[in-house]
Amino acid sequence: AGAKHGFRNAQVSVIAPTGTIGLVMDCDTTGIEPDFALVKFKSLAGGGHFKIINQAVPTALKSLKYSQKQIENITEYALGRGTLKGSPSIGHKALREKGFSDFEIDKIEAALKDSFDIRYIFSTSVLDVDFCKEALGLSSEQIQQHGFDLLPIIGFSEQEILEANIFCAGAMTLEGAPHLKEKHLAVFDCATPCGRTGKRALSAKSHVMMMAAAQPFISGAISKTVNMPALATIGDCQNIYDLAFDVGLKSIAIYRDGSKLSQPLNSAVFDDASLNELDDVMAQPQARRTEKAAEKIVEKIIERIVEKPTERERLPDRRTGYIQKASVGGHKVYLHTGEFENGRLGEIFIDMHKEGAAFRSLMNNFAIAISIGLQYGVPLEEFVEAFVFTRFEPSGPVIGNDRIKFANSILDYIFRELGVSYLGWDDLAHVNPDESTPDQLGQGEAERSPGPGQTGEQLFLPGYSKGFNRVATTDENVVPFAQKAANQPEADELDLVLDEGNMSEMDTNLVAGSGLGGASTVSSASTARFQGYTGDSCTECGHFTLVRNGTCLKCETCGATSGCS
Numbered sequence: 001a002g003a004k005h006g007f008r009n010a011q012v013s014v015i016a017p018t019g020t021i022g023l024v025m026d027c028d029t030t031g032i033e034p035d036f037a038l039v040k041f042k043s044l045a046g047g048g049h050f051k052i053i054n055q056a057v058p059t060a061l062k063s064l065k066y067s068q069k070q071i072e073n074i075t076e077y078a079l080g081r082g083t084l085k086g087s088p089s090i091g092h093k094a095l096r097e098k099g100f101s102d103f104e105i106d107k108i109e110a111a112l113k114d115s116f117d118i119r120y121i122f123s124t125s126v127l128d129v130d131f132c133k134e135a136l137g138l139s140s141e142q143i144q145q146h147g148f149d150l151l152p153i154i155g156f157s158e159q160e161i162l163e164a165n166i167f168c169a170g171a172m173t174l175e176g177a178p179h180l181k182e183k184h185l186a187v188f189d190c191a192t193p194c195g196r197t198g199k200r201a202l203s204a205k206s207h208v209m210m211m212a213a214a215q216p217f218i219s220g221a222i223s224k225t226v227n228m229p230a231l232a233t234i235g236d237c238q239n240i241y242d243l244a245f246d247v248g249l250k251s252i253a254i255y256r257d258g259s260k261l262s263q264p265l266n267s268a269v270f271d272d273a274s275l276n277e278l279d280d281v282m283a284q285p286q287a288r289r290t291e292k293a294a295e296k297i298v299e300k301i302i303e304r305i306v307e308k309p310t311e312r313e314r315l316p317d318r319r320t321g322y323i324q325k326a327s328v329g330g331h332k333v334y335l336h337t338g339e340f341e342n343g344r345l346g347e348i349f350i351d352m353h354k355e356g357a358a359f360r361s362l363m364n365n366f367a368i369a370i371s372i373g374l375q376y377g378v379p380l381e382e383f384v385e386a387f388v389f390t391r392f393e394p395s396g397p398v399i400g401n402d403r404i405k406f407a408n409s410i411l412d413y414i415f416r417e418l419g420v421s422y423l424g425w426d427d428l429a430h431v432n433p434d435e436s437t438p439d440q441l442g443q444g445e446a447e448r449s450p451g452p453g454q455t456g457e458q459l460f461l462p463g464y465s466k467g468f469n470r471v472a473t474t475d476e477n478v479v480p481f482a483q484k485a486a487n488q489p490e491a492d493e494l495d496l497v498l499d500e501g502n503m504s505e506m507d508t509n510l511v512a513g514s515g516l517g518g519a520s521t522v523s524s525a526s527t528a529r530f531q532g533y534t535g536d537s538c539t540e541c542g543h544f545t546l547v548r549n550g551t552c553l554k555c556e557t558c559g560a561t562s563g564c565s
Helices: 019-024 054-062 067-079 092-097 100-114 129-134 140-144 159-166 182-188 204-218 236-244 274-283 286-307 360-376 380-387 411-425 505-513 524-530
Strands: 038-043 051-055 227-228 251-258 323-328 333-338 345-351 396-399 547-548 553-554
Touching: 051 067, 054 067, 054 182, 092 100, 129 140, 204 227, 204 236, 227 236, 236 251, 323 411, 333 411, 345 360, 345 411, 360 380, 380 411
Parallel strands: 227 251
Antiparallel strands: 038 051, 323 333, 323 396, 333 345, 547 553
């Protein structure tokens, strides 16, 4: 059908000459896509890596009539020897003169085999910090400094380091290799300059012309990246697109070397005082440019962090809060809270045991540490997540708290209470205030409704935090209004009718904010939630959130089961 009526939105053949495909084919290059570099690092599945040279290099050298000994010398120049033994600049003798022992030299030699830069071997990841301090005389400030480079510090020059790198890790390029003739260098050109000292590379135009040679024989496009140097301009990119159009290419992709770090390399990182440094960096190979740019970026980030230290937020002298008394495993615990003016928790005090007891002192100091953290801006959520579910004695049933009925430790109880009161994390509580359980105290309906002969005083809770307001109404925590209701309701009325005309504006606001005004009844949704749980506590986390799961029980909080599901 396609041959008869023609094809639409379909291609007979395309080429994807990527490096990945070449790797699967065990080829260094598919031809249209030149090799990215002569020396590459292959990662191993079990960890580590090793260097490999383009497998076509020895074959090409042999075709160019080089002897086997010359081929070995050229390959050794590119790959390196993997040792500093016999190095003319930084050898074993030079290291011993600097204070290195045979033990330290052996450690360095073991790490040099697959290294690509000896600078990374002469670091605290290989050498002990104590050795650097005692034998080499370095200070802690020098060792901890960002970009720590040991070799220049102990007296080796950049030229000596470069020579040692070429001797040990290889030049990763054939430029400057012994025995190799200048006229043969073009045979080994790659997509980008190779190694630290390489300067030769295929031009962007040559990439396009290679694609143009194959395009007439392919109905579709050629998926290939045209590599451009880091100094390429927008105009250079435009010229390549124009050339691709002129030679009849159907698609083209351009990648400018180091483009992901092009912005940090400008004056935003290198200020006016370091323009000379910028020129030096841009003249170096890409790997060194990237390293320098990363150092500049890290320096600027660190400077901004140090410029604005966190300040401690002080609480007002007269502060609000609440006191919660409870017993955890038979041990009385008094939790005092202090709040900022906006109601946010700012400090806690924990009282338990007799004066002078060691555990009491520990808890007091722990509370001070938490309070300082809160005042320096540490979110309460972080403390709650860190200390909830901590397990140590005393632990057990909690008596005196209307929401929490079991705690794994004192800290578990304290931060459950704070999480419920200040964060609204009701999942940390064992009792929902809306649940109608047999032992529920209710919402104080009977206390709010005046009986026969009563004056109709309005009762309210003057709480400033949820931790106080959530407590059920009792005779010990209610305060009567000074103003009386003008019309007294009958005893059988469910709701208390308030005469706002006889109350001040402040009293009206207090009633509205007390959370107990109006006809508060158990909603159908709350009843459904109540019927969904069995009422038993979880043996793992202590929550009363067990539900039936077949013939077993499953905790919806921690996921624990009774063992048969």
